[in-house]
Amino acid sequence: MREITYRQALNEALAEELERDPNVFLMGEEVAEYHGAYKVSQGLLERFGPRRIIDTPISENGFAGLGIGAAMVGLRPIIEFMTFSFSLVAFDQIVNNAPNMFMMSGGQFNIPITFRGANGPAHQLAATHSHATENFYASVPGLRVCTPATPRDAKGLLKTAVRDDNPVLVLEAELLYSSKGMVEPPDEELLIPLGKAEVKREGEDVSIVCYAQTVPLALKVADQLEEEDISAEIVDLRSIKPLDEKAIFDSVAKTHCVVIVEQDHPFCGVGAEVCYRIQKNIFDELDAPIIRVSQEDVPMPYNERLEHAVLPNAEKLIAAVKKVCYA
Amino acid sequence: MTAMQPREQRDEVEMLSLMLLIRRFEERASQQYQAQKIGGFCHLYIGQEAVVAGAVAAVRHDDYIITAYRDHAHALARGTSANACMAELFGKETGCSRGLGGSMHFFDRNNHMYGGHAIVGAHVPLAVGMAFATKYRDEDRVTLCFFGDGAINQGAFHEALNLAALYKLPIVFICENNLFAMGTSVKRSTSLKQIVDRAEGYDIPGEIVDGMNFREVRDKVAEVVDSIRKEAHPAFLEVRTYRYRGHSMSDPASYRTKQELEKYRLDDPIIRLRAQLTREGKLTNEQFDQLDKGAKETVLAAVKFAEQSPQLPVEKVYDYVYLNGAAEAGVNATPERREGGPPVKSKEPAVDTASTTE
Numbered sequence: 151m152r153e154i155t156y157r158q159a160l161n162e163a164l165a166e167e168l169e170r171d172p173n174v175f176l177m178g179e180e181v182a183e184y185h186g187a188y189k190v191s192q193g194l195l196e197r198f199g200p201r202r203i204i205d206t207p208i209s210e211n212g213f214a215g216l217g218i219g220a221a222m223v224g225l226r227p228i229i230e231f232m233t234f235s236f237s238l239v240a241f242d243q244i245v246n247n248a249p250n251m252f253m254m255s256g257g258q259f260n261i262p263i264t265f266r267g268a269n270g271p272a273h274q275l276a277a278t279h280s281h282a283t284e285n286f287y288a289s290v291p292g293l294r295v296c297t298p299a300t301p302r303d304a305k306g307l308l309k310t311a312v313r314d315d316n317p318v319l320v321l322e323a324e325l326l327y328s329s330k331g332m333v334e335p336p337d338e339e340l341l342i343p344l345g346k347a348e349v350k351r352e353g354e355d356v357s358i359v360c361y362a363q364t365v366p367l368a369l370k371v372a373d374q375l376e377e378e379d380i381s382a383e384i385v386d387l388r389s390i391k392p393l394d395e396k397a398i399f400d401s402v403a404k405t406h407c408v409v410i411v412e413q414d415h416p417f418c419g420v421g422a423e424v425c426y427r428i429q430k431n432i433f434d435e436l437d438a439p440i441i442r443v444s445q446e447d448v449p450m451p452y453n454e455r456l457e458h459a460v461l462p463n464a465e466k467l468i469a470a471v472k473k474v475c476y477a
Numbered sequence: 478m479t480a481m482q483p484r485e486q487r488d489e490v491e492m493l494s495l496m497l498l499i500r501r502f503e504e505r506a507s508q509q510y511q512a513q514k515i516g517g518f519c520h521l522y523i524g525q526e527a528v529v530a531g532a533v534a535a536v537r538h539d540d541y542i543i544t545a546y547r548d549h550a551h552a553l554a555r556g557t558s559a560n561a562c563m564a565e566l567f568g569k570e571t572g573c574s575r576g577l578g579g580s581m582h583f584f585d586r587n588n589h590m591y592g593g594h595a596i597v598g599a600h601v602p603l604a605v606g607m608a609f610a611t612k613y614r615d616e617d618r619v620t621l622c623f624f625g626d627g628a629i630n631q632g633a634f635h636e637a638l639n640l641a642a643l644y645k646l647p648i649v650f651i652c653e654n655n656l657f658a659m660g661t662s663v664k665r666s667t668s669l670k671q672i673v674d675r676a677e678g679y680d681i682p683g684e685i686v687d688g689m690n691f692r693e694v695r696d697k698v699a700e701v702v703d704s705i706r707k708e709a710h711p712a713f714l715e716v717r718t719y720r721y722r723g724h725s726m727s728d729p730a731s732y733r734t735k736q737e738l739e740k741y742r743l744d745d746p747i748i749r750l751r752a753q754l755t756r757e758g759k760l761t762n763e764q765f766d767q768l769d770k771g772a773k774e775t776v777l778a779a780v781k782f783a784e785q786s787p788q789l790p791v792e793k794v795y796d797y798v799y800l801n802g803a804a805e806a807g808v809n810a811t812p813e814r815r816e817g818g819p820p821v822k823s824k825e826p827a828v829d830t831a832s833t834t835e
Contacts, residue, residue, distance in 0.1 A: 207640070207643065212636025212637050215599065215601075215602020215606060215636075216603075216637075217606060219543075219602060219603035220609050220613070222591055222603065222606070223611075225609075225610045225613060227606075243633075247596075252797055252799070252800060253577050253578075254584070255578060255584035255586075256577045256584065257577075257800075258584050258585075259586065292798055315799075315800040316799045
């Protein structure tokens with residue numbers, strides 16, 4: 151194991167998959183000559199050439215569709231959205247073409263495509279650039295959605311996504327590109343299956359279910375709670391769809407108290423689905439009603455103080471934990 | 478590039494026969510729709526037969542074809558059987574999309590027919606992606622992308638044309654201009670005097686083609702396809718045609734006059750090709766009648782086949798969400814089921830044909 155950044159981990163995943171399979175190519179805005187808006191594709195143009203690392207015009211709907219068409223005839227495109235806020239202009243391709251083709255062709259055409267890029271609120275980017283899109287896309291049958299929070303998960307999930315025979319969205323955490331973590335050495339194949347959560351920290355008193363940018367938040371809060379003798383178990387979903395029910399239920403059966411902290415909006419958010427499944431399947435395990443901490447139900451304000459108030463934050467999470475623990 | 482293969486010279490009588498099959502198929506589909514054997518939306522191709530017949534006559538079977546929702550004819554032209562097409566309309570498992578796509582979503586992988594797409598303009602980027610794959614693999618295939626005049630004001634169309642021109646992709650954009658996007662005439666929808674000028678905006682060579690004349694369509698498509706096979710580039714053809722029926726089965730087409738329709742009926746593409754062949758001594762009246770009789774019989778047999786075909790079992794519906802979805806052990810990779818939904822049987826993947834290189 152060695153310590154690398156989330157950005158480097160993604161870069162390694164891309165390079166390894168490009169190396170492994172000649173049908174894989176990377177396409178998106180600024181991915182080639184600029185090396186990626188977040189420098190995720192640093193060095194790939196030099197290594198793999200312009201045939202496989204392809205700059206596009208600002209034309210998300212066009213190149214998302216191009217990728218799907220190429221996937222219909224056997225290629226395995228990796229389509230980068232500079233951020234998933236911009237994927238919304240390609241919503242028709244991602245929602246109407248990629249996941250529907252398999253059904254409406256009677257199983258003749260699956261779409262082995264990876265859509266990846268930065269997702270979720272970052273610092274003061276205001277309403278149009280702060281979308282957390284996981285609940286939009288996870289609601290669509292035929293799509294798979296993962297949300298890595300660590301360099302190791304980023305590498306392992308992206309590699310798995312590229313090899314999946316279906317459309318997979320890898321929602322990278324915009325604020326975590328420079329974060330560091332331990333990852334297996336490059337000569338060791340790292341594949342993390344979709345639909346497998348991971349307990350990032352074990353605990354006894356409360357399960358905090360989180361993903362993406364809320365994972366470091368939950369870990370930080372767990373440290374603070376420990377000082378108050380509350381032991382929090384941190385369950386990182388890693389994939390939103392498929393959802394690892396078992397890992398969630400196992401943790402809840404142990405702690406009997408649940409807080410879900412999600413980076414999307416509260417109405418029809420990811421936490422609502424998790425919450426439904428817990429109460430439906432293991433209602434008797436619960437000692438308290440589940441609380442969800444999410445963004446407030448407002449478009450993101452630019453003002454820093456207001457932004458902090460709108461986002462899920464440590465104060466809200468601690469208050470929620472104390473409430474479910476009757477502390 | 479691989480060695481150039483000679484263009485297939487399809488026999489004109491055979492192509493006339495195809496046009497008759499398309500017409501008789503659509504007439505019968507109309508009747509079966511009215512008899513409520515066919516659900517959903519149903520858009521007929523009657524009047525436009527020379528467009529797809531001419532285009533298909535000019536390309537190889539392994540060239541890619543993709544179109545919008547008025548797609549029955551494109552599948553038939555590619556060699557999908559009338560049985561599989563009619564069964565699809567009937568929603569049967571024997572349909573070309575197993576009854577899961579319906580009228581607007583005909584697919585036939587083996588015949589290189591890539592749909593059947595019902596969001597106006599949204600398949601044009603897909604076509605560009607198919608052409609991209611061709612160039613990526615250094616093949617000399619050409620993609621024919623059909624769409625209607627209604628598609629040319631969609632963003633997806635514009636983005637796709639720009640990408641095709643930018644990457645110099647081997648694709649022919651074939652605009653089947655039948656003068657109406659549903660009930661809105663081109664004059665009321667499009668700022669240009671002629672649609673072909675859209676291509677100029679992307680530095681793509683464009684031409685206007687008489688879509689009621691089989692030979693003209695075939696020769697123009699052949700010409701641009703030859704050029705593309707020599708050196709990959711996009712091309713644009715505005716093929717002027719006319720649909721005799723409404724936009725869909727529910728449209729009486731009251732936005733146009735009887736006189737206009739009659740004008741085009743007199744210029745019927747089937748009558749025209751028949752006259753050309755007869756004049757040249759290549760077809761007798763008896764032979765034509767035989768062809769027509771054959772088409773009618775084929776279509777009637779297709780109706781019978783469709784009626785007698787089974788429907789996909791309800792519990793199979795989950796097999797068409799993810800390829801190899803059930804193969805992932807240990808997680809609920811299958812879709813979330815709510816109470817009262819169909820049961821999910823753990824079983825083999827729905828198909829094993831996918832994700833291979835052609």
